[in-house]
């Protein structure tokens with residue numbers, strides 16, 4: 001059996017790790033593709049500044065669903081990286097933990113080959129009149145560089161970054177904020193810097209730039225100017241009401257779908273068990289970043305319970321989300337997704353305290369109301385809805401990655417080629433069409449591809465908000481178990 005894994009970050013590494021546990025592993029010829037830098041580490045866990053932290057305690061994140069402490073224990077056992085605060089570890093350490101598995105499996109098994117090149121094309125071989133398919137994976141546009149496979153895993157991670165003000169290519173515009181320790185490579189000490197976007201990527205850039213740039217303050221601007229929430233004390237919880245059983249009952253009464261309002265009523269019942277002041281928490285932001293951060297730090301108990309419920313929803317969002325009809329999915333995205341987003345992937349309290357310090361010491365200024373950016377005479381002009389224009393020498397883009405196929409450009413050439421060759425098709429709510437239960441790709445030309453699986457952010461229309469490590473590991477493990485059973 002010939003297997004290609006395209007992309008060797010969290011998803012690709014988990015696929016390889018799970019395959020290696022099979023009794024039939026030696027019957028498989030596995031080629032794992034990625035560029036030499038990200039091979040085995042992926043993008044979020046690549047080598048970068050040690051100030052970029054994993055957003056949850058190290059003891060709660062691992063590639064092993066049966067042992068949450070596996071990463072923490074690996075970290076304690078090795079001597080290469082030592083940190084004074086092992087609770088929240090730098091992200092790149094997790095990358096080395098993943099890479100250690102890849103190296104171990106690769107060194108011990110002749111049937112695994114790491115191909116340190118990016119894939120340019122994947123096409124399907126199918127004779128006219130027949131339904132059997134084979135997959136070809138190519139590392140260039142030249143068909144000489146193609147290999148044939150029975151099974152393909154498409155684990156390419158996040159799509160490229162948005163360019164909301166069409167600034168790509170302008171001198172002084174840094175389109176991708178990672179690795180953050182290269183953001184200042186071509187920046188002068190005297191340059192005036194703006195970071196656009198106030199999400200998690202923005203926090204990474206703030207941490208690095210405030211530490212290493214001389215001309216402060218840095219301006220951080222976005223439309224809403226809202227920072228992510230702060231991680232509270234998150235208890236372990238299990239759902240009493242939001243269960244597959246309850247959903248199946250509702251589906252039976254509602255033409256095969258769960259009405260969104262019924263699901264919300266169940267959600268509120270879950271919150272009531274923990275006495276969570278939902279309304280207060282949803283409307284807690286006052287628009288002043290310091291006050292908002294302090295509120296979160298001071299309400300760690302209530303907020304933590306709320307975050308635990310939302311995290312558990314995200315972990316189960318495959319069947320929750322796919323139980324809604326299309327109109328309710330759209331309504332969910334409009335009404336509830338912003339609340340879910342604002343309260344999930346919280347920052348560690350340590351980062352929140354640092355941000356408060358930076359704002360109070362005037363090392364950063366956070367502005368909302370950003371409406372437009374224009375480049376003229378070697379300067380970027382930021383226009384706001386609520387105050388005067390601002391001028392900068394450097395703009396660092398931290399606005400997040402694209403989710404829709406229609407927005408892609410040559411930075412995502414493989415995905416564009418896959419769509420053009422009718423291997424994949426866009427999902428109306430983002431990413432590509434897959435079977436929710438199995439992650440099999442649904443091609444517009446060949447139907448469900450039995451042996452092509454897609455995971456991660458590329459499937460965001462189906463796997464809405466399910467992109468954390470644990471959720472990716474769960475998807476990858478499930479796919480391999482089903483595959484090996486068959």
Ligand SMILES: Cc1cc2nc3c(=O)[nH]c(=O)nc-3n(C[C@H](O)[C@H](O)[C@H](O)COP(=O)(O)OP(=O)(O)OC[C@H]3O[C@@H](n4cnc5c(N)ncnc54)[C@H](O)[C@@H]3O)c2cc1C
Pocket residue numbers: 006007008009010011012033034035038039040041042043044045053054055056061091117118119120155156157158201414455456457467468469470472
């Ligand atoms: C900045 C950031 C921080 C995050 N922090 C956390 C966190 O602290 N905790 C958490 O649970 N989740 C975190 N996440 C979520 C994270 O995306 C997932 O947890 C997980 O790493 C995604 O895994 P993946 O395999 O889908 O993508 P990745 O890990 O990015 O792997 C995709 C790989 O595919 C490769 N690739 C892309 N195109 C090609 C091609 N054409 N050919 C070959 N290879 C290709 C890339 O080089 C990359 O190595 C973070 C995400 C980001 C963006």
